[in-house]
Amino acid sequence: MAHNSKDSQEKVVYVGDSRVRKSGRMPNIPPDYSAFPGKSEAFIPNFLLKEWMVGVVVLVGFLVLTISHPAPLGYPADPTNTSFIPMPDWYFLFLYQFLKYPYVSGDYVVLGTVGVPLIMFGALLCAPFLDRGKERRFYRRPIASTLMFLSLISCVYLTYVAWDHYQHQLEVNGIVPEHIKREEEARLAAERGEERPNPVKREDKKIAVVDANDPITSVIQQNCLSCHGTDYQGQSSIPPLAGVGDKYSKEELAEIVTNGKGTMMPPFGGQLSAEEIDQIAEWLAKQKKAE
Incomplete structure (x- = not known):
């Protein structure tokens, strides 16, 4: 109850009604995230939705790369062919190049194939438990940010070195990759108006040998x-x-x-x-x- 007199010293008390819903934001969402950075954002749905969107963008980018640059089908494995150059898919090139170094191959091949990948993936799995700081800005997290940038730079560098060395080997040995030959055969067939050659169903036509009885x-x-x-x-x-x-x-x-x-x-x-x-x-x- 309130009096109309301006000189009244009585305290005005408003009585609420529990049947009326509270207007405004939901109770688990604060009015302004900037007031408490890293501490006030609701995990569901805000944080989860942002992480999901980032994951979708990365997945779409990865799919675009694999579609635009598919893994070519090379020559079949032949143990008698000493000139064969083994080459993994492009997304394993960094590990392929890493295993060429002497300290992770030869006598230390177990370290390179099991030890180092185990440490890397183990650190990735333990990262949420080891780095529990509430700071979200990457420049305020020097250790985690440094490790991330070093890993990214290492993968890019090793991939580039592996591909450059592979191209050099092809040039030195005079080898044309089979998928390049197939593209050239398909282009020539299209120019001649012929059917595109099918590498799976190759016609086994042997070319006759001329003058096979020559003494030479x-x-x-x-x-x-x-x-x-x-x-x-x-x-x-x-x-x-x-x-x-x-x-x-x-x-x-x-x-x-x-x-x-x-x-x-x-x-x-x-x-x-x-x-x-x-x-x-x-x-x-x-x-x-x-x-």
Whole structure:
């Protein structure tokens, strides 16, 4: 009860009604988060929703990368092919390069394959229990922020080094990755108006060998067929001798036989005479596909 007199000293008391809902914000959401940074935000739904949105953005970005740069299908594993260059998918390149270093390979391979990954993932799992500070600004959390930036920089650097070294090996060995060959074959087929070649269903058409009874074939069998296949059709990533005349001239073939090509084709200039190399180049130049 309140009096209308201005001189009254009685205290005015307002009596509430429990049947009337309290207006305004929900009780678990403070009016202003900036008043108590890191202490007043409700976990559900505010914090959980933001974390979910960040996770969705990262997942979408990762999917875009894997779709735009899919893992190419390389050559099948061949234990007899010493020129084969193993290469993992791009998202494992940093670990692939890391395992090349001497202190995590060889006698210490267990440390590199089990020990270091166990420490890294164990630290990640224990991070919420070890770093329990309420500060949310990254520049106020030097230890956690430094470890995060060092890990990110290490992954990017190791990935770059691994890919650069792989490209260098391809160039030195004269190897064209199979997925690049498939793209080129598909492009040429489209230009000619032909059906796109299917790498899964390859037609097994052997190219006929021209003048197989030439005396020089005995020298070729002793020096060349262990790599190029006993039927002259090649094997794995090593090209066939049958049909090689469509790609190279006699002079080019003599140069390759004499000085080699990359690391896959060794030089035979010190093992064969100039006359034998000339006869081999002449015989190889005859090896053309039948029209």
